[in-house]
Amino acid sequence: MRALVWHGKEDIRCDTVTDPEIEQPRDAIVKVTSCAICGSDLHLFHNFIPAMLPGDVMGHEMMGEVVEVGSEARGKLKKGDRVVVPFTIICGECDQCKRGNFSVCQTTNRKKDLADKVFGHATAGLFGYTHLTGGYPGGQAEYLRVPFADATHIKVPDGIPDEKVLFLGDIFPTGWQAAVQCDIQPTDTVAIWGCGPVGQMAIRSAVLLSAKQVIAIDHLPERLEMAEAGGAITINFDEESVVERLNELTGGEGPEKCIDAVGMEAHVSPSMPDTVYDRAKQMLGAESDRPHILREMIYVCRPAGVISIPGVYGGLVDKIPMGQLMNKGLTIRTGQTHVNRWTDDLLRRIEEGQIDPSFVITHTVSLEDGPEMYKVFRDKQDSCIKVVLKP
């Protein structure tokens, strides 16, 4: 089959690879009908997250049709079922899964020894996301093996297009959880840094969850326009001071809730000297992430407020103002998304017409064009916000 394969820094190729095979009785094979490139794939593209190996298949946002089911998954899945695959692989049986903390499932990381050493304790297995999270082949491919498939799936009905449900596997629940863990009150201002796909979903989620005002921060005009379309007030950080403007919009008190939908690769600009400092340290290997957004959020957030971090961080950061964080009594909530905790409810909201996540798709191409689209998406060319691939 064909698949998008990681070969090294900025080197992703559309290769011919062997077809995945069932290994365990709980596995299933899915024929992928749609998949997408995620912002966090770009961190792998840049080799900023350790433990990728040449030959790893990329992709953790995918859906398709079940074509083969292992003996122990048969009660829950059958050939022909239409499923979205969540990016977190879950067993559904361990203590963490029972609590709904699916992204820290204790069973599914097959490189547990390595992950225990690096993280202290292993987290769930993830598709297409380095050997620290199990090294499971991803879904930017024609076929995907889904481990623990009896639990790791979201069934979707026929008659609803792929584009409307595909994002149930990652970015929609990710934006949703980012907003939910802010515990939004009708009096709250929610500020969201980054208007990429997760930021866009977080904006819609905060609007649905009754925020008084939603403020979106970016510098790309097309992304700010899409944020505004979703009901956000926008701040272009190339043109105005984020801190001043946020204070202005909140009567000088700062936003109650802040969401970081940017993560480890904050935009670098001489007008924000800390980003240049981080970039230089990153090149020398003295820091892995550029935490400009964290610094700004901690500074501007209202005391006793909540900081929610769906953005991906990979390793070590520098110059985090712990003094501000501690004295202001802020709450930080973060984590990979507990996808299956939210998807039944979100699927219903899509079916009822409360939201249609397909608004974010700007490019639909074949798998062969995938490598080039990684570049277009990374360089934000052609107003690219979200790429869907059709294997």
Next chain:
Amino acid sequence: MAYYISNIARSKGDPKVLHSGPSSLGAADRLAKALGWYSIGLGIAELVAPERFTRALGMEGKEGLVRAYGVRELGHGIVSLSPDKHLGLWSRVAGDGLDIATLMTAMRHDNPKRNNVGIALAAVLGVTLLDIIGAQGVTARHSRPRGRPRSYRNRTGFPQGVQASRGAAKDFQVPPDMRAAPTLAAVSDRAPQERARSH
């Protein structure tokens, strides 16, 4: 091949590469990579054995300068191999200018190694040409073209419109483990202790 080694980390049912197809790296990116490694190699040589350069060029006594240029080369290399490679290559072009100016000072009539200096100059000029081609190439390949972006004014995501969607999910119950209230909930007349109890 690297795949055979990395395949050790894979299980038997995992896909394995049979043959490679088109890559996200363009010709300019490959040139940038080659020039980046060239910078690293030259930088290390200048740092470790500066006397070899000074002796061959009749510039004895300038070892400190060559070492400093070695550090500079390493900088060019690191940036050229990073995602900001256009900066790395343009910095290389500037560095080439400095190299040429320095070599010109050694083109004196009384320098017995004048011929070597000429060869070095020709080599630097050749590399400069590659650097300019590479720098222009990666800049063109990775920059955002000017002009109007596409319009996403109608991409609300809300089939019923934004206004009707504000608060549409108020049926949603925030799970207890994700609550932050009442720390910043609207202020009521009740004492905070009382609110904490009723929560």
